[in-house]
Amino acid sequence: MQNPSFPVFDLGQFESASAARKKALGGEVDHICRGTGFLAIKNHGVPQSVIDAAWSKAKAFFDLPPEEKQRSKAPYKGYPYGYLGPELEALAKSRDVDTPPDLKESFNGGPLCLPPGIKDPEALAFCYAETIWPGEPEGFVEAWKAYYAALEDLALRIMRVFATALGLPETYFDPFLDAPISALRALNYPEQRVAPKPGQIRAGAHTDYGSLTILLPQPGSRGLQIVTPSGEWAEVPPIPGAFVINIGDLMARWTNDRWVSTVHRVVNPPADEGGRDRRQSMAFFHQPNWDAEIAVLDACLAEGEAPKYGPVRSGPYLMGKFKATTK
Numbered sequence: 554m555q556n557p558s559f560p561v562f563d564l565g566q567f568e569s570a571s572a573a574r575k576k577a578l579g580g581e582v583d584h585i586c587r588g589t590g591f592l593a594i595k596n597h598g599v600p601q602s603v604i605d606a607a608w609s610k611a612k613a614f615f616d617l618p619p620e621e622k623q624r625s626k627a628p629y630k631g632y633p634y635g636y637l638g639p640e641l642e643a644l645a646k647s648r649d650v651d652t653p654p655d656l657k658e659s660f661n662g663g664p665l666c667l668p669p670g671i672k673d674p675e676a677l678a679f680c681y682a683e684t685i686w687p688g689e690p691e692g693f694v695e696a697w698k699a700y701y702a703a704l705e706d707l708a709l710r711i712m713r714v715f716a717t718a719l720g721l722p723e724t725y726f727d728p729f730l731d732a733p734i735s736a737l738r739a740l741n742y743p744e745q746r747v748a749p750k751p752g753q754i755r756a757g758a759h760t761d762y763g764s765l766t767i768l769l770p771q772p773g774s775r776g777l778q779i780v781t782p783s784g785e786w787a788e789v790p791p792i793p794g795a796f797v798i799n800i801g802d803l804m805a806r807w808t809n810d811r812w813v814s815t816v817h818r819v820v821n822p823p824a825d826e827g828g829r830d831r832r833q834s835m836a837f838f839h840q841p842n843w844d845a846e847i848a849v850l851d852a853c854l855a856e857g858e859a860p861k862y863g864p865v866r867s868g869p870y871l872m873g874k875f876k877a878t879t880k
């Protein structure tokens with residue numbers, strides 16, 4: 554189950570490298586994304602103070618009494634933002650697997666501003682819906698927004714690595730990403746005082762939907778597992794100071810499945826290691842502009858090869874995936 558060879562990518566080194574070195578480093582990322590699409594990013598430049606503030610405010614929020622948290626709950630089923638209480642989501646359902654609900658709660662927030670010119674009622678009602686902010690803890694909103702903004706910038710920089718990895722100009726994806734509709738989710742997997750139901754885990758096996766996920770797992774925590782190319786579950790080790798990133802379904806589609814959107818899950822803490830530990834994480838789900846047309850990249854097709862997928866618009870594609878998993 555251990556995965557000692559989990560790849561770690563030095564983003565700062567990439568950004569200051571020569572064109573030839575960038576190409577070589579991009580080649581390594583291409584190799585990883587063909588295999589699992591999961592890697593760690595170090596030297597990412599996000600200030601530790603921004604990370605620590607968002608992390609501790611999220612923890613303080615989850616520590617509030619349930620009735621206080623419910624004050625910022627999503628107003629109806631399928632509403633994308635606000636507090637989603639325990640056992641309201643079963644991620645395995647996105648792959649048509651029926652399981653008891655995941656043992657987690659989350660707080661979810663959308664884009665920080667509404668770009669001018671967005672008129673599509675579906676966009677306004679879905680990804681540009683208001684985030685239902687909690688009144689407590691004090692400073693939550695500021696810390697959240699600072700983290701969101703930092704991760705939006707980081708995502709753009711990682712997409713430049715991806716462009717290089719695909720043999721495209723470094724800024725190829727930039728025009729798709731100037732009004733991204735990313736979502737930030739703080740997750741709390743509560744201490745397990747009662748035994749889970751059969752088949753019930755912290756996050757059921759799923760793939761992510763978008764272009765890129767940037768995950769901040771609790772330092773030292775266990776439980777996140779991915780399916781390896783040989784079909785076994787492998788643990789993603791926590792790497793101090795690094796984010797774990799993975800590509801989602803939209804990126805697989807964009808690359809005509811040259812890159813894989815790997816199935817992953819979060820399992821319950823093993824009984825022989827305390828058994829009940831709480832776990833927290835923060836997941837930033839990066840998603841191109843609502844209107845961005847995602848058509849298979851020519852760079853991912855051999856000469857004369859037909860694309861497996863037709864074009865989709867980023868926003869409606871995401872909305873369709875999202876609606877399948879909320880109970």
Ligand SMILES: O=C(O)CCC(=O)C(=O)O
Pocket residue numbers: 740756761768770777817818819833834835836
């Ligand atoms: O909490 C984690 O480590 C992973 C969560 C995850 O995969 C998700 O929410 O999509």
Ligand SMILES: [Fe+2]
Pocket residue numbers: 759760761766817
């Ligand atoms: Fe995920």
